[in-house]
Amino acid sequence: MTMTFDDLLPLMPMLIVTATAIIAMLMIGVKRSYLLTSAITITGLLLASVVAAAMLPFTNQQITPLFIIDHYSLFFTVVMCASAMFISILSFPYFFNLDDQKEEFYLLLVIATIGAIVMVSSNHFVSTLLGLETLSMSLYGMVAYPLHSKESAKYPLEASVKYLILSAVASGFIVFGMALVYAQTGTLSFTSLVTAASLTNSLGESYSIVALLMISAGMAFKLSLAPFHLWTPDVYEGSPLPATTYLATVGKAAMFVVFLRFIHITEALSFPSVVTVFSLIAVASILAGNLLALLQDNLKRILAYSSIAHMGYLMIAVIATYSSEGTISIEAVTFYLLAYVIMSLGGFGVASVISSSEKEFDSISDYRGLFWRNPWLASSFMAMLLSLAGIPLTIGFIGKFYIFLAGVESGLWVLLAVLVVGSGIGLYYYLRIIYRMLMPVDQSIQYRIAGIESISSYGVLAILVFLLLLFGIYPAPVMSLVADISAYI
Amino acid sequence: MILVVLISVLFFGGVLAWLSEGLDSKFPRIIALAAVLIDLLIMLTLLGIPEPTDSAWIISLNADWMPRFGISFHLALDGLSTLLLLLTGFLGVVAIGSAWNEITEKVGFFYFCLLWTLAGVVGVFTALDLFLFFFFWEVMLIPMYFIIAVWGHENKNYAAMKFFLFTQVTGMLMLVSILVLAYFHYVQFGWFSFDYLDLLNVNISNNIEMMVMLGFFVAFTTKLPSFPLHSWLPDAHSQAPTAGSVILAGILLKTGAYGLIRFAIPLFPEASMRFAPVAMTLAVISILYCAKVAFAQTDIKRLIAYTSISHMGFVLLGIYAWNEIALQGAIMTMLAHGLSAAALFMLAGGLQHRIHTRNMQDMGGFWAKVPRMSFVALFFSIAALGMPGLGNFVGEFLALLGAFQANITLTVLAAFGLIFASVYSLWVIQKVFHGEYKNTNFDDSGLDDLSRREMFYFGAMMLGLIWMGMYPQSFLDLSAATLNNLLSITEGVAASVVQTTL
Structure with missing residues (x-):
């Protein structure tokens, strides 16, 4: 198959990010300059997200069998590039004083972002796997990034090896599942398994179900859905904060987009046993995530468990996609993913602002009295936590509203009951952190003195809080955008 | 537009x-007082607007908010809302007065929280879009959580958390109910709507209607609160600062009753009628059980909190009797209890501020030391126990009179609550203010009588209660049109339910 220039144009965001990686790499080879490398990275990612946003209204094209560049994938390309850009800005002050080679972190981050873009634009097993591995390989490096400090990223090697081994096993599951699907359908593109199973020469329905469950198990591992969640808290805690942030936002969201597309196109949910398994996964994730978060005192671990619970909430909307008539449940997934990315970025962003590669403030007792010391920072954090808890005025509330609506539409009463219980438990640990911030100031905690390099981090936080409140108070424009793009999946 | 002004004055005043x-x-504190006074003045001008003849809504405002789901920014005002807004404005001023000297730390944030709570309450009393209603319902929680968690007393974290969890979790049940209702509207009419006036037309089959109604009922009776969902209230009250208690007892509890009158029953008339005996039984249990528990308290704030639950039982009883007299009684009780409970909490808070204890066993014979305070306490205790001539009597009497038509047995039982109320009210007076003065367990150097500023607030509240008791017609007239409207919505249904049960 030949590619024309017309085919290259929709791939522009991907090409820009790739070019950024190459330029950054050559740049490091010529002259090591932390400032310049980060500037190139940030500019490249910004450019890619602007281009993707500009292309969004009029691009809808299948480029080779591997990539689908439509409104949906472009929307998430914007989200991925923008998040990666925000993380680059947040990690600038974090690594600023690191006494080692620090430019490569940006390189890894950009390469991971290429993987993420490939994933969100994929409707083919090969591109899914390529994107997934590109993302994961770079993440291993980011998780294990050497910091030489006992007070931050306590166990980077342990975290990295754990992630590497388990992730490889999960990839193995996915590949095996893909092979089974290929045996059934004879194509590596996502196609309906229902039609394939009904053909006379098919291998039978159970074959499809096994294939679907293997792929789903592998993806559930990457999404840290219970019972495949065991690596999450350790890896979150062990890695440097920017790597954790990346893993929690871009890593999860990209995976979820492929997952949604895969489930939607293959019509996996028309097999009742798959629905049962997914429902169990959703219930287990919500309960395990929320209950285990109650026992934690480490902020990263709390956010890790809370992300498990949030993935469980998203699963409810995924399950709802099958029985719903319109696109409401797909809109629910889309909106909630957007909300999840914004609030997780904000939550980790606050921790990044006061932490550095020398010392991370990741115990919740470190946040004691923060509200009286730095009311703006603490207010941002509170906004993020309340959003995670789904309280009005924030995007998290609208997201939860969508999920409830999707659940009601499909009549998933048991799952909704679990969602109510889970959110109730969740409130407790979010409020615990908020209460810490409201307690009297503890003078023994000395935060990093913010230098000039941190200004942009505060800017990122301000943008995130603004978006959080804007989408929470006046979500109508985003709602219509989400409704528009969800028709394309 | 004027309703938006009401809310935004409080929002921006807070900032x-x-x-x-x-x-x-x-x-x-000056800015906060000014903001609430401006609001109160605007609310008073609302009284001057002539009532339209064709509908009960005096003013309304409707703008698109989230057109994707038919959610609109729909605020409207009728007689019932006006009464409750006036209560909110008045108690807002009183709350700021009670915090004037008591709150000395983190003052700015305190008044921010106070005004935002009030803004949420104003929104709740005026919202006619159910999504918007839920939005305000939750918005008033967070600042209230902060008020308890930051300026509360020794066990504030526990109390604030309990308050938040109870109201938020039951609120989520209500959200599910709202969504089910909106979804049924979608199924029946082909488009989404969260508008109260649209949702009134939705028909739901019996069993589902009961479940959906229960979602609302649980949320509202948690806020009211009613047995068995009341246990957060004594903790919240005993730990909250005085102004927090004033807002909580005076206004926040009324949002629950308002929700029942405005939403729970009119939206689900059949299910509500079938459920009424259960609700009224819960009301009677609240009245009697909490009166008994109140008697066993030694912490003066917990005692008043339990009496609040007991009095709110009359409101619940009146609402589920669902006839005009009973509803008028419920509304009068809401208003009168708003004033009397707020005043009692201010007295308890004032005492705690002066002698740093809430334990009644350490107190006694205060009349000799603080005569003005003792007189005020006596006045409001007598008001709370339902002395004729004061507002609470009118409310509880009408509630019982109306309930008598609906269910004789339960009404007779509920009437015993009046006797219990006299017992515990007078017992407090006797214990704390009569007898010989003792100050063995606390430092009484700060025990001063009420200041002029405090007397001014208490005086205004006394006048309010006397007015309600002597000339209740001025209040009854305001809510009459609303109640007729609500009763006409449920009229046909009520008759059919009575038919089938006979």
């Missing part, structure tokens, strides 16, 4: 109050 702390720590 301004917080910011002004940087200039001078006296500014926040």
Whole structure:
């Protein structure tokens, strides 16, 4: 198959990010300059997200069998590039004083972002796997990034090896599942398994179900859905904060987009046993995530468990996609993913602002009295936590509203009951952190003195809080955008 | 438009109050007072608007908010809302007065929270879109959580958490119910709507209607609160600062009753009628059980909190009797209890501020030392126990009179609550204010009589109660049109339910 220039144009965001990686790499080879490398990275990612946003209204094209560049994938390309850009800005002050080679972190981050873009634009097993591995390989490096400090990223090697081994096993599951699907359908593109199973020469329905469950198990591992969640808290805690942030936002969201597309196109949910398994996964994730978060005192671990619970909430909307008539449940997934990315970025962003590669403030007792010391920072954090808890005025509330609506539409009463219980438990640990911030100031905690390099981090936080409140108070424009793009999946 | 002004004055006043702390720590309270006074004045001008003849809504405002789901920014005002707004404005001023000297730390943030709570309450009393209603319902929680968690007493974390969890979790049940209702509207009419006036037309089959109604009922009776969902209230009250208690007892509890009258029953008339005996039984249990528990308290704030639950039982009883007299009684009780409970909490808070204890066993014979305070306490205790001539009597009497038509047995039982009320009210007076003065367990150097400022607030509240008791017609007239409207919505249904049960 030949590619024309017309085919290259929709791939522009991907090409820009790739070019950024190459330029950054050559740049490091010529002259090591932390400032310049980060500037190139940030500019490249910004450019890619602007281009993707500009292309969004009029691009809808299948480029080779591997990539689908439509409104949906472009929307998430914007989200991925923008998040990666925000993380680059947040990690600038974090690594600023690191006494080692620090430019490569940006390189890894950009390469991971290429993987993420490939994933969100994929409707083919090969591109899914390529994107997934590109993302994961770079993440291993980011998780294990050497910091030489006992007070931050306590166990980077342990975290990295754990992630590497388990992730490889999960990839193995996915590949095996893909092979089974290929045996059934004879194509590596996502196609309906229902039609394939009904053909006379098919291998039978159970074959499809096994294939679907293997792929789903592998993806559930990457999404840290219970019972495949065991690596999450350790890896979150062990890695440097920017790597954790990346893993929690871009890593999860990209995976979820492929997952949604895969489930939607293959019509996996028309097999009742798959629905049962997914429902169990959703219930287990919500309960395990929320209950285990109650026992934690480490902020990263709390956010890790809370992300498990949030993935469980998203699963409810995924399950709802099958029985719903319109696109409401797909809109629910889309909106909630957007909300999840914004609030997780904000939550980790606050921790990044006061932490550095020398010392991370990741115990919740470190946040004691923060509200009286730095009311703006603490207010941002509170906004993020309340959003995670789904309280009005924030995007998290609208997201939860969508999920409830999707659940009601499909009549998933048991799952909704679990969602109510889970959110109730969740409130407790979010409020615990908020209460810490409201307690009297503890003078023994000395935060990093913010230098000039941190200004942009505060800017990122301000943008995130603004978006959080804007989408929470006046979500109508985003709602219509989400409704528009969800028709394309 | 005027309704948006009401809410935004409080919202922006709150932000301004917080910011002004940087200039001078006296500014926040002045700004807060000014904001609430402006609101109160606007609310008073609302009384002058002539009532339209064709509908019960005096003014309304409807703008698109989230057109994707038919969610609109729909605010409207009728007689019932007006009464409750006036209560909110009045108690807002009183709450700021009670915090005037008591709150000395983090002043700006305190008044910010206070005004935002009030803004949420104003929104709840005027919202006619159910999504918007839920939005305000939750918005008033967070600042209230902060008020308890930051300025509360020794066990504030526990109390604030309990308050938040109870109201938030039951609120989520209500959200599910709202969504089910909106979804049924979608199924029946082909488009989404969260508008109260649209949702009134939705028909739901019996069993589902009961489940959906219960979602609302649980949320509202948690806020009211009613047995068995009341246990957060004594903790919240005993730990909250005085102004927090005033807002909580005076206004926040009324949002639950308002929700029942405005939403729970009119939206689900059949299910509500079938459920009424259960609700009224819960009301009677609240009245009697909490009166008994109140008698066993030694902490003066917990005692008043339990009496609040007991009095709110009359409101619940009146609402589920669902006839005009009973509803008028419920509304009068809401207003009168708002004033009397707020005043009692201010007295308890004032005592705690002066002698740093709430334990009644350490107190006694205060009449000799603080005669003005003792008189005020006696007045409001007598009001709370339902002395004829004061507002509470009118409310509880009408509630019982109306309930008598609906269910004789339960009404007779509920009437015993009046006797219990006299017992515990007078017992407090006897224990704390009569007898010989003792100050063995606390430092009484700060025990001063009420200041002029405090007397002014208490005086205004006394006048309010006397007015309600002597000339209740002025209040009854305001809510009459609303109630007729609500009763006409459920009229046909009520008759059919009575038919089938006979």
